[in-house]
Amino acid sequence: QITLKESGPAQVKPTQTLTLTCTFSGFSLSTSGVGVGWLRQPPGKALEWLTLIYWTDDKRYSPSLKSRLTITKDTSKNQVVLTMTNMDPADTATYYCAHRRTTVAPFDYWGQGTLVTVSS
Amino acid sequence: SYVLTQPPSVSVAPGKTARISCGGNNIGSKSVHWYQQKPGQAPVLVIYYDSDRPSGIPERFSGSNSGNTATLTISRVEAGDEADYYCQVWDSYTDHPVFGGGTKVTVL
Numbered sequence: 001q002i003t004l005k006e007s008g009p010a011q012v013k014p015t016q017t018l019t020l021t022c023t024f025s026g027f028s029l030s031t032s033g034v035g036v037g038w039l040r041q042p043p044g045k046a047l048e049w050l051t052l053i054y055w056t057d058d059k060r061y062s063p064s065l066k067s068r069l070t071i072t073k074d075t076s077k078n079q080v081v082l083t084m085t086n087m088d089p090a091d092t093a094t095y096y097c098a099h100r101r102t103t104v105a106p107f108d109y110w111g112q113g114t115l116v117t118v119s120s
Numbered sequence: 121s122y123v124l125t126q127p128p129s130v131s132v133a134p135g136k137t138a139r140i141s142c143g144g145n146n147i148g149s150k151s152v153h154w155y156q157q158k159p160g161q162a163p164v165l166v167i168y169y170d171s172d173r174p175s176g177i178p179e180r181f182s183g184s185n186s187g188n189t190a191t192l193t194i195s196r197v198e199a200g201d202e203a204d205y206y207c208q209v210w211d212s213y214t215d216h217p218v219f220g221g222g223t224k225v226t227v228l
Binding site for chain 2: 047049063096103107112113
């Protein structure tokens with residue numbers, strides 16, 4: 001059974017760097033085709049994709065946030081880490097990590113999400 | 121970049137059929153996935169590859185995709201179907217996922 005869970009601070013201050021960890025089980029990020037993505041959803045707004053890392057360590061970033069995002073994986077720990085720099089109140093959102101099985105596949109398993117509030 | 125357009129809201133009476141559209145340029149050539157999100161919960165995949173249903177999703181949920189429009193159909197709508205629904209495809213040029221803006225389904 002595939003599960004994912006996000007962890008990290010519930011609140012950060014403007015200009016700080018956010019680090020979130022996605023800890024997963026039930027699959028390996030060394031399996032061909034597999035990817036883990038990060039998405040977010042500001043309160044009352046739509047889903048927004050942020051970044052994705054593949055089993056090959058290849059990475060994709062949302063063009064609008066690329067300069068602020070870094071995604072890494074630790075296959076031995078079954079973790080994917082998202083780093084977002086220069087946080088702003090507009091980045092207040094629920095952040096999700098999700099599993100993708102292969103090319104053009106859906107995000108079939110999602111974490112429960114973690115709410116991050118950016119406030120001084 | 122590729123854009124998906126959904127109606128902001130759809131209202132439907134219990135027992136009736138809800139149809140949620142997802143418009144995109146030649147979307148019929150892409151695989152469309154649909155997610156249901158209830159308040160305070162993570163999205164749940166309800167339709168993938170245009171019309172396949174994951175295990176545990178009722179047969180009342182179905183999907184189609186042709187031309188410039190994909191459609192999620194919910195038959196015999198129940199109160200528990202009230203949620204936001206998002207369509208999603210992969211942009212073949214950038215290898216980025218693209219989401220529609222979401223449709224809020226209200227059961228009258």
